[in-house]
Amino acid sequence: MNTSFVISARRLIGFGCLCLWAAASASAATWDIRVSGLGARSCADWVEWKDAQKGELRAMAIEWAQGFISGHNVYARMAGNPANSVVADVKVLSTLLDAYCQKAPESKILAGVIEITKSLGGANINLTPKAAAPGGVTPPGKPAESKEKGPI
DSSP, X not given: OOHHHHHHHHHHHHHHHHHHHHHHHTTOSSOOOOOOSGGGSBXXXXXXXXXXXXXXXXXXXXXXXXXXXXXXXXXXXXXXOOOOOOOOOHHHHHHHHHHHHHHOTTSBHHHHHHHXXXXXXXXXXXXXXXXXXXXXXXXXXXXXXXXXXXXX
């Protein structure tokens, strides 16, 4: 199979998922999102992949990151955010993610990509996790969380 087609298909799928998520969530004030794919892996994994010379995993993570950044660009425009569209080539993104993950190996690759996106002029995204309600009680005005497991 043609490698460029596989990479393009992965990027297109990631971009499509982010666009659907952004369109469905555009009117929500607060979101509870789940992230799947290589962005959910730890920075320690990213560093280990470099040390073990696992270039294919790093390349797939960069493709995931570029898809996430593309989704950011679409969402920022849809939300009327004045943020710049962000573009980072593979070498720049890889170098910046290396630096982030060296400093914060316990963080997720997603957190690094968001920081990189913000540093390149993208929208300010809050990654602060929400505290769980005591005793599993749902706070007033907030829908109960679905037990379904999905990509987002």
